[in-house]
Amino acid sequence: MRRSLLFLPGNSPVMLQNGAVMPADALIMDLEDAVAPDQKDAARLLVTSALRTLDYSQEIIIRINASDSGHWQQDLTALVPCRPGAVMTTKSSVEAVKQTAELLTELERANQVTPGAIGIIALIETALGVEQAYEIATASERVSALFLGAEDLAADLRCERTKEGTEIFYSRSRLVLAARAAGIDAIDTPFTDVQDDEGIIADAELARSLGFSGKAAISPRHLSAINQVFSPRPEAIRYALAVMAALEQGKREGKGVVALDGKMIDAPIAARAEQVLTAAEKLGLLPER
Amino acid sequence: MKIIKTASAGTLESSDILVTVQPADILKLELESPVLAQYGEQIEETVRTVLTDLGVKAGLITLQDQGALDCTIRARLETAVRRGAEQEV
Amino acid sequence: MKDKVLPSITEALRLTGVKDGMTLSFHHHLRNGDYVLNLVLAAAQKLGLKDLTINASAIFDCHLPLLDLIRDGTVTGLECNYCGALVGKALSSGLLAKPVIFRSHGGRLADLARGSARIDVAFVAAPTADSRGNISGKYGRSACGSLGYAFSDVQNADRVVAVPENLVSYPLTDFSFSETEVDYVVAVERIGDPAGIVSGTTRVTRDPIGLLMADMAAEVIKASGLLLDGFSFQTGAGGASLAVAYAVEKIMLAEGIHGSFASGGITGKLVEMLNKGCFESLLDVQCFDLEAVRSLRENPAHREISASQYASPLAAGAVVDSLDTVILGATEIDPDFNVNVHTNSQGLIMGGSGGHSDTAAGARLAIIIAPLMRARLPLIVDRVQTISTPGRTVDLLVTQYGIAVNPLRAELSARLRDAGLKVMPIEELKHLAEKICGVPKTLKNENRVIAEVLYRDGTVIDTIRQVN
Incomplete structure (x- = not known):
């Protein structure tokens, strides 16, 4: 499950420590944006050391430096032995994802890591990236999510980034479409106003309604709102259980067409009910039988 | 590794440690820490282990600890040593 | 009718009959902005008083001048429910020969009622008072609001001196305690630093x-x-x-x-x-x-x-x-x-x-x-x-x-x-x-006991030792 993904600056011991108790589904340890150019070596060693020593229950994602930075190979060389769940490629392109996948294969082999175990999350934050979203999503078997980076994208689109997000509406939809077409997760950009407790809920609700599977956060304060928005609602779970019960009863009675509350249960309703129940089960939200 | 120049790593923020290494003929440690009484010996042992692993036989190692965990001490010390030996990763 | 208003703290110390070995009390509603404790003790020192015990509901780091008065023997006993870190560090080094007595807020009152603590003269810092000693914390430049911790001092002390900053004309009707309990009134220019008394706003943590x-x-x-x-x-x-x-x-x-x-x-x-x-x-x-x-x-x-x-x-x-x-x-x-x-x-x-x-x-x-x-x-x-x-x-x-x-x-x-x-x-x-x-x-510490912690039932629940 990737409902909430929390960014942690890679060179901050206290944030890396505190990350272990944060209610996020995934932690993104950032070696790129959050680390000054002359501290890349320090952050790399700090993250490596933290992963070797501290117990993290969340999925670990390493945000590596861009493919034109001269740091990304060292990032991977240092971090692959720590077996992160995924690495996040910055300013992703088809070429960058392929390069990353190739080096991962090589390093997994060298470090006795199960081949293909480490996924790639492609951070899409350029106009070209949005245009090629599906190609990026399918550039490697390793790609397990597309992730929208709206701040850089807005700059590339030469428009102002707003709280309402009208300027990224199309990109969000496009990204969801590409990710779902490729059968992978779509992760929404972080909400940047740490003080706005209502704004984060509205922004997460919007992302969920567009089809995103989760949302990143730059502040732990946003995590509970994100988790709540991206978890199945109690009424949705109740409805899904009713759908399943009706289908089972129909099967027992040999009925071809099953209805619930006067409405026919067709294949999409059944499929959606199954998705809700799968998510609910993973989150321990199903009522005890 | 041989320390050939003065270098440092880390910060003076809480839970971090600022490590400075300088070339010297012998190995010498200087440790300041708010948890010296409770953890002084453990910190020194960690530092000596890291230095041995990196093959550092001489140098003046100054550690200004702010209550860093062992994993942070290891990372900062290795960073400082590699910088001082001009063998950054 | 006797005039309660006195010209100085010194005069109040004289007229209340403060002698060597007596206990003076203070409340802590002015928190880390309090001037009154320091003012009273400076006057006591000038009078050459010795061997005083201070019973304060709390001591803050604004009371650091207290340390010099301990060093010169003006103060030899301290009883409080809380002590700030800077003063605390000095006390931990063994500055006082007699152990500091720590109580809880409730325990202090119980011990006063039991007689195991006593107050000879209470000095009550008062944001606002009238000339007959009706006191309120709700008004004035140094308003601190509630004066909850001062009630027991006023009720239990043999003599009570109000130390107002804002002296208003009689009668102050919205008083916390009345003239019936107050012996003298000494107006001072400032009872404290408002910035240290209350926060402008208390903010929720961002941690x-x-x-x-x-x-x-x-x-x-x-x-x-x-x-x-x-x-x-x-x-x-x-x-x-x-x-x-x-x-x-x-x-x-x-x-x-x-x-x-x-x-x-x-x-x-x-x-x-x-x-x-x-x-x-x-x-x-x-x-x-x-x-x-x-x-x-x-x-x-x-x-x-x-x-x-x-x-x-x-x-x-x-x-x-x-x-x-x-x-x-x-x-x-x-x-x-x-x-x-x-x-x-x-x-x-x-x-x-x-x-x-x-x-x-x-x-x-x-x-x-x-x-x-x-x-x-x-x-x-x-x-x-x-x-x-x-x-x-x-x-x-x-x-x-x-x-x-x-x-x-x-x-x-x-x-x-x-x-x-x-x-x-x-x-x-x-x-x-x-x-x-x-x-x-x-850490092992077998040094001398420099403070006793009294539980609310009056028993010693623990002791604190000197740290070198």
């Missing part, structure tokens, strides 16, 4: 760990079954404690719960909760910010109470005994749930019980909220250096890594588990911290 623990504590309160109509609540003004008020408010508003009262030290946040209908009233022994002072002045549902009504174990009734839930801090806690709020990791004095042990004893649910480690130092130790609050009165501990329930409260533990909260034995939390931080070396 993610503090916020996480606050949410957990609110979940605990909800799961405990106490968060119903008629709920009563107390929490502090510091970091995570204040954040708990926000988290509890959220639940109360969402579920339409109408509580009864909030008590103790009052912040603007609790005032806001009162105004939103979360509580019927505030029982205020001390104001922490300007908003609380304003509300106490204007809203009859926001009521000043005496420290005795707040916490005395000997009073016929005390608010702490009607309290559902209290949120408290800790510098250390041990597997028996004993809590230390007196000394730091080096054993130096840096605080005190205040109302900690009183509210823990009274409240149905006493919650300790503290991070499992501060930098590298684990919260949970084999044995706390100083027992401030005995473990039998503490119900549970909330840390960012999980919740530990006192084994004496098995039914509570079951309720929290049923609600899906992360409950684990305190030993497991301790082990977890030691896995992350390493096992700290235990």
Whole structure:
């Protein structure tokens, strides 16, 4: 499950420590944006050391430096032995994802890591990236999510980034479409106003309604709102259980067409009910039988 | 590794440690820490282990600890040593 | 009619008959902005008085000049419920020959009632008073709001001197205590520095760990079954404690719960909760910010109470005994749930019980909220250096890594588990911290005893030793 993904600056011991108790589904340890150019070596060693020593229950994602930075190979060389769940490629392109996948294969082999175990999350934050979203999503078997980076994208689109997000509406939809077409997760950009407790809920609700599977956060304060928005609602779970019960009863009675509350249960309703129940089960939200 | 120049790593923020290494003929440690009484010996042992692993036989190692965990001490010390030996990763 | 207004503190010391060896008392409503204690002691020193004992409800670091008066023998005894870290460090070095006596807010009143503590002359810093000694904390440039902790001094001292900054014409009708109790009035230009008396606004912590623990504590309160109509609540003004008020408010508003009262030290946040209908009233022994002072002045549902009504174990009734839930801090806690709020990791004095042990004893649910480690130092130790609050009165501990329930409260533990909260034995939390931080070396201290901690029943619950 990737409902909430929390960014942690890679060179901050206290944030890396505190990350272990944060209610996020995934932690993104950032070696790129959050680390000054002359501290890349320090952050790399700090993250490596933290992963070797501290117990993290969340999925670990390493945000590596861009493919034109001269740091990304060292990032991977240092971090692959720590077996992160995924690495996040910055300013992703088809070429960058392929390069990353190739080096991962090589390093997994060298470090006795199960081949293909480490996924790639492609951070899409350029106009070209949005245009090629599906190609990026399918550039490697390793790609397990597309992730929208709206701040850089807005700059590339030469428009102002707003709280309402009208300027990224199309990109969000496009990204969801590409990710779902490729059968992978779509992760929404972080909400940047740490003080706005209502704004984060509205922004997460919007992302969920567009089809995103989760949302990143730059502040732990946003995590509970994100988790709540991206978890199945109690009424949705109740409805899904009713759908399943009706289908089972129909099967027992040999009925071809099953209805619930006067409405026919067709294949999409059944499929959606199954998705809700799968998510609910993973989150321990199903009522005890 | 041989320390050939003065270098440092880390910060003076809480839970971090600022490590400075300088070339010297012998190995010498200087440790300041708010948890010296409770953890002084453990910190020194960690530092000596890291230095041995990196093959550092001489140098003046100054550690200004702010209550860093062992994993942070290891990372900062290795960073400082590699910088001082001009063998950054 | 005798004229109560005197020209100087010196004159007040003379006329109240202060002699060597006597005890002077002070309240701490001016907190870290108080000038009055220093003013009175400087006058006593000039008069050549020796061997005085100071009984103050609390000592703050603005009272550092006290140290010189201890060095020259003007002051040889100190009794307080709390002591700031800078003064505390000096006391820990063994400055006083006689042990400092630490009490709780409730214990101080009980000991005054029992006669095991006494006050010869009380000096009452007064933001506003009239010439006959009617006193209020609600008005004036140095308004501090409630004067809760001063009631007992006024009632128990042989002589009472009011020290107002804002002298108004007789009669001041909205008084906290009246002229019947006050012998003399000495107006001074400044009783304190308003910036140190109350905060402009108390702000909620931005520390993610503090916020996480606050949410957990609110979940605990909800799961405990106490968060119903008629709920009563107390929490502090510091970091995570204040954040708990926000988290509890959220639940109360969402579920339409109408509580009864909030008590103790009052912040603007609790005032806001009162105004939103979360509580019927505030029982205020001390104001922490300007908003609380304003509300106490204007809203009859926001009521000043005496420290005795707040916490005395000997009073016929005390608010702490009607309290559902209290949120408290800790510098250390041990597997028996004993809590230390007196000394730091080096054993130096840096605080005190205040109302900690009183509210823990009274409240149905006493919650300790503290991070499992501060930098590298684990919260949970084999044995706390100083027992401030005995473990039998503490119900549970909330840390960012999980919740530990006192084994004496098995039914509570079951309720929290049923609600899906992360409950684990305190030993497991301790082990977890030691896995992350390493096992700290235990410090041995066999030096001279420099302070005694008295529990609210008057018994010595622990001692504090000199640190070299």
